[in-house]
Amino acid sequence: MAKAKVGRPRSEKSREAILNATHDLLTDQGGAGLTIEAIARRAEVGRPTIYRWWPTVADIVLEAVLRQADKDIAVPAFESLRETLRQFLRQSMQAIGGWGGVHLCFLMAHAQRDEEFRGRFRENFVAKRRAVLHSVFQEAVEHGQIGSGHDLDLLVDIVFGAMWYRLLVGHAPMDECFADELTEAAMRLVQTSPEGQGAVR
Structure with missing residues (x-):
């Protein structure tokens, strides 16, 4: 029997960093400047990491x-x-x-x-x-x-x-x-x- 393929586990640390960065950017700057690029910079993660978990800002x-x-x-x-x-x-x-x-x-x-x-x-x-x-x-x-x-x-x-x-x-x-x-x-x-x-x- 073939084993079920195990997906790459979500990094809880990266996830928290992304959510916190999004919260802080939106609170500080409003929605106009909220982009995947800005969130990635603030959270210190790559854009592919974000897109792997969320389809949009x-x-x-x-x-x-x-x-x-x-x-x-x-x-x-x-x-x-x-x-x-x-x-x-x-x-x-x-x-x-x-x-x-x-x-x-x-x-x-x-x-x-x-x-x-x-x-x-x-x-x-x-x-x-x-x-x-x-x-x-x-x-x-x-x-x-x-x-x-x-x-x-x-x-x-x-x-x-x-x-x-x-x-x-x-x-x-x-x-x-x-x-x-x-x-x-x-x-x-x-x-x-x-x-x-x-x-x-």
Whole structure:
């Protein structure tokens, strides 16, 4: 029986250097100067090493964002809908204000130009973040805090839609105050229950 061919193992050290270089360059210089060549120089690796692991610069940024988001935006233990949503949104605003804003704008812009990347962005980032917020509303239903007739996907769209609009347009800050205002706006939306009479808290 033929042995399975073992591929060349990914160097964890090089991988970390590339992700860190991408994060630093994007934070310091914005997306205009972010190229494979610039990342390779900062990470002290060859371009073939980068291309072996990622097809585009945007895919490197996407992995860097996913890694950082997992660290900075934890799934909060459910308390009440109001408190859990507030914690989640405050963490999100802190991440966006600290490092994530320029990264997310870069990813969204690239997704409009590259259809294949747009699919990866939706699957690997958008869908995962939506699932987290959806689970918060679902727990509220299961705890009897909101009625079961609410369209949870629409609630997720409304909350994230407000966040993306403010991030992309830049007309107002992404801060803790906005997190609290958005929490209260969401709470007002679920005050009336289409089915069931949950005690909204």
